[in-house]
Every structure is written in C-alpha cells, then in structure tokens.
Amino acid sequence: MMFELKDVTRRFGNKLAVDTVTLAIPQGQMVGVIGRSGAGKSTLLRMINRLQEPSSGSIHFAGVEVSGLRGRALRNWQRDCAMIFQQFNLVPRLDVLTNVMLGRLNHRSTFLSLLNIFTREERVHAIAALERLGIEQTALQAAGTLSGGQQQRVAIARALMQNPKMVLADEPIASLDPLNAKIVMDALRDINEREGITVITNLHTLDTARNYCERIVGMAGGRVVFDGTPSDLTGEAVKAIYGTDKDGAGIDEAMTSTSINPASERADNQTAGIQPLALAGL
Numbered sequence: 001m002m003f004e005l006k007d008v009t010r011r012f013g014n015k016l017a018v019d020t021v022t023l024a025i026p027q028g029q030m031v032g033v034i035g036r037s038g039a040g041k042s043t044l045l046r047m048i049n050r051l052q053e054p055s056s057g058s059i060h061f062a063g064v065e066v067s068g069l070r071g072r073a074l075r076n077w078q079r080d081c082a083m084i085f086q087q088f089n090l091v092p093r094l095d096v097l098t099n100v101m102l103g104r105l106n107h108r109s110t111f112l113s114l115l116n117i118f119t120r121e122e123r124v125h126a127i128a129a130l131e132r133l134g135i136e137q138t139a140l141q142a143a144g145t146l147s148g149g150q151q152q153r154v155a156i157a158r159a160l161m162q163n164p165k166m167v168l169a170d171e172p173i174a175s176l177d178p179l180n181a182k183i184v185m186d187a188l189r190d191i192n193e194r195e196g197i198t199v200i201t202n203l204h205t206l207d208t209a210r211n212y213c214e215r216i217v218g219m220a221g222g223r224v225v226f227d228g229t230p231s232d233l234t235g236e237a238v239k240a241i242y243g244t245d246k247d248g249a250g251i252d253e254a255m256t257s258t259s260i261n262p263a264s265e266r267a268d269n270q271t272a273g274i275q276p277l278a279l280a281g282l
C-alpha cells in the first residue's frame with residue numbers, strides 16, 4: 001500500500017503555501033516533516049486529511065484518489081488518517097474514557113452519538129487503547145485535569161479508536177516539556193512499530209526528527225527541499241531547510257532542539273489509584 005502526493009499545491013491568495021509537492025510514502029513509515037515556521041508543514045498535513053483542499057495536484061492512497069472523494073467515502077478517508085493536534089483538542093470537561101470513545105463518531109449513527117450511548121464493545125476498545133498508552137488509570141478523570149503529556153496520549157488513544165491506517169500529527173509535542181515530549185514521541189513510535197500505522201508528524205525540533213523518524217522531509221517556502229534519512233541530513237541540508245541568518249552564519253542545530261526545563265515536569269503525577277474497568281461498568 002502506497003500513499004502518494006502528486007504535484008500538490010495550495011495557494012492562499014497569491015501566497016504559495018505548498019508548492020508542487022510530490023512524495024511517495026510506503027505503509028508503515030515514520031516520517032518527520034521539518035522546516036521553519038510558515039514553510040507549509042501544517043497546510044501539507046491538513047490537505048492529506050482534507051481539512052484543506054489542494055488548489056491543484058492529487059493525493060492517492062492504495063490506488064484511490066482521496067483528493068477527489070466526497071460524502072461517505074470522504075468521511076471514511078478522514079477516519080483512515082487520524083489527526084493529532086498541538087493543543088490535543090479534547091473535550092476538557094468530559095472524562096477521558098468518553099473522550100476516547102468519541103473517536104468512534106465516524107463509525108456510528110448520529111442518533112447514538114447525540115445521546116452519547118456507547119456499546120460495551122466500544123468501552124472495551126477504549127480501555128484497551130488507554131492501556132496501550134499506559135494511561136488507563138485516568139479513564140474517569142476529566143480530560144482537562146490531566147498533564148499535557150497525558151492529554152496528548154488520550155488524543156492518540158482516541159485516534160486509535162478510528163482504526164486508522166495513518167496518523168497525522170501536527171506539532172504534537174510543541175506544547176510539552178521535554179519529558180512529556182519524549183513520552184508522546186515514544187507512544188507514536190510504538191503505534192508505528194507495533195501496528196504498522198504510518199505516522200507523518202510535523203516537528204519543530206530537528207533532534208526529535210533525527211531521533212524518531214526513519215525518514216525526514218524538509219520544507220522551505222512550500223517546497224520539499226530535503227527527503228532522506230537522518231544520516232543524510234548533513235549541515236548543508238539543514239542550511240537548505242532552515243536557511244542562513246543574515247550574517248550567513250547558518251543555523252545552529254541547538255536552536256531547533258528542545259531545552260530542558262525540569263521545573264515544569266508534570267508527567268504521570270495524576271494517578272488516581274482507581275479501578276477504571278470496574279467503574280466503567282465492565
């Protein structure tokens with residue numbers, strides 16, 4: 001199964017946000033997309049999921065042109081490529097388990113969804129997804145009370161409820177401290193390795209892309225200016241992606257890496273010590 005972008009372009013007025021991008025990504029790859037702010041990374045990801053429409057070019061998955069889908073077929077595609085966002089996009093006042101089950105929305109009738117009635121099977125699936133992410137103990141807490149790293153893992157569990165073929169993550173660790181960032185990146189790598197789910201993630205830190213992604217796509221001014229492995233990413237390539245500063249000094253790789261801030265660590269300190277299976281009515 002191959003996922004392909006062919007000459008994909010997106011304009012906003014006369015601004016070319018994404019400029020004739022062509023990529024072929026085999027199923028199961030872990031791909032990091034890097035580049036300066038404004039390089040077109042988010043727009044690229046959002047076009048894959050059809051949150052934004054390409055101005056021209058086409059997007060294909062397993063021989064189907066997904067950029068032409070409408071109606072139910074489009075909703076099925078959006079279920080196949082689950083999105084993860086920088087700000088988690090959970091419903092803060094709902095408990096974690098319900099937030100995860102909301103990932104099933106595209107599978108269900110509107111009537112059942114409106115009533116928030118979930119089947120036993122959906123509950124079992126949701127608990128299993130939380131267990132896989134190591135946060136089942138938070139199942140009955142309000143999502144908004146969790147640490148950022150825990151919330152992002154809830155978002156990943158919710159994505160898994162869609163049984164996606166691909167996970168698209170738009171700067172998933174940009175709001176997290178280094179420890180939580182590591183936990184979330186480990187979780188993405190884990191679902192990639194264990195389930196063979198393709199992961200395409202925008203990252204603003206070069207070191208994270210190097211450490212986690214087998215393939216790195218570098219964007220500048222809407223174009224792909226680098227596509228290779230971490231070891232291919234030489235100082236020259238980094239310069240082509242991030243450019244040089246006005247003194248021509250080039251970019252210091254440290255500028256694009258995460259800084260350690262121990263004072264903000266807050267991972268996994270919210271374990272309530274409850275038995276979620278029992279309380280969830282299982």
Ligand SMILES: Nc1ncnc2c1ncn2[C@@H]1O[C@H](COP(=O)(O)OP(=O)(O)OP(=O)(O)O)[C@@H](O)[C@H]1O
Nearest residue numbers: 012015016017035036037038039040041042043044
């Ligand atoms: N809805 C929009 N309307 C107008 N211009 C837009 C819109 N979305 C993006 N752009 C422009 O397209 C270009 C690419 O933006 P995009 O958000 O894709 O970049 P990015 O690499 O993801 O950057 P960042 O990391 O800052 O989000 C930018 O110049 C941006 O201002």
